Amino acid sequence: MSTVCAIATPAAVGGISVVRISGEKAFEIAEKVFAPINRKVSEMRGYTAAYGKIFDGEERLDDGVLLVFRAPHSYTGEDVCEISCHGGIYVTKRVLRACIKAGAEPAAAGEFTKRALLNGKISLTQAEAVADIISAQGGQSLSCSNAMREGALYRETERISEKITEISSYISAWIDYPDDDTPVVTSEWLEEKLNEVNADFERLLENYDTGRLIREGISCAIVGKPNVGKSTLMNLISGEERSIVSSVEGTTRDVVEETVSLGGAVLKLADCAGIRETSDEVEKIGVGIMLKKLKNADIVLAVFDGSREISNEDERLFELISDKTVIPIVNKSDLEQRLDESEIEKRFGKCVIISAKDEKSIELLGAEINSRLDLAKFDANAGTLANERQRGCVLRAKAAVENALSAVRSGITPDAVGVELEEALNAVFELSGKSASEEVIASVFERFCVGK
DSSP states (O other), X not given: OOOEEEEOSOSSOEEEEEEEEESTTHHHHHHHHEEETTSOGGGOOTTEEEEEEEEETTEEEEEEEEEEEOTTSSSSSSOEEEEEEEEOHHHHHHXXXXXXXXXXXXXXXXXXXXXXXXXXXXXXXXXXXXHHHHHOOSHHHHHHHHHHHTTHHHHHHHHXXXXXXXHHHHHHHHHHOTTSSOOOOOHHHHHHHHHHHHHHHHHHHHTHHHHHHHHHOEEEEEEOSTTSSHHHHHHHHHTSOOSOOOSSTTOOOSOEEEEEEETTEEEEEXXXXXXXXXXXXXXXXXXXXXXXXXXXXXXXXXXXXXXXXXXXXXHHHHHHTTTSOEEEEEEOTTSOXXXXXXXXHHHHOSOEEOOTTOTTHHHHHHHHXXXXXXXXXXXXXXOOOOSHHHHHHHHHHHHHHHHHHHHHHTTOOHHHHHHHHHHHHHHHHHHHTSSOOHHHHHHHHTTSOBTO
């Protein structure tokens, strides 16, 4: 493979920027660009750094630091040099251009991680976890991605593939050497083993939705009738005035959105227009948008005014959210209470009593969201499916195992079971990257940034 280079830090002004070079000629190219004090780049040992001057031909560009990693003990498994310069956009681009003039080719998106995959440093699921770490916005999301980066899912797929391989090997031995002293493969034994594998796939699929919420964020709609405190709650959670707060009904006409971290989880908040009958055409549009947000929300924060009795608008809200995961919030606890909470609790469970003007309310909400979605029970180290590609592989493998079970129960010969098990194994190997096609690998790295 060619030697490639790219800027590995964001294209913005900062303290330092890093230009990464990877490939067989990494040291040769770095030596043309970087001049360490009192030694040569080619003489540097792996895992060492040197201060020196950065050049573009004869022109001195900057002072900086060079880090070197010798193959195979590097991120990509190749010789790698990283030049740290001052974090100006212009000087960083000049350093990159100097590396290209010295013989490196510009790296494609995710190429360094792709080379780590192709050189056997990481699995495909671990490569996908790298992208998830970069995009993580909350503590739970980061923990989940780090567990995947450490190989939690890869180890789980290896364990399952070993089970499938064991079943297949017993079937093959019994078919190929029936007269030898090989164990007889009974339908009872096959069914027991296949059920175990099927249960493993079911556990992976059951955790997918919770894992998706943790990684991608929880779509959360804040709804209620006008003036219950939705916008005040939105501003409290987001930590800034994102929504206009007014005593005038119908102030929020559009959906105000914000992504925040609450209790370690990432919430994609949407402060929706108040639920009421209105003749205002603009407000009607806002209510229509609110209904769409409500339909797609993972969880609903239904806000009620504790200082007022249940109204017709509240009753309408009950109907709209009857099939959703709802956290009922009784706001304005600092005022005299007139709301009958029992009417709400018999529909949606225990109410969270808050004052949206009190910052302590954030902790109460964070704990309740984690409880309702069972986020605290989620074990990232158990191995979790991270995206639809991985989920699709497991669904295919599970379908093949279920076909094998049907064949056993129908009395079909074991060789037919072996064919289905081969299909299941291929799907598992595609998940981990052991037998993934070039098209699958290319699609994975489409979401990567250049420099990683």
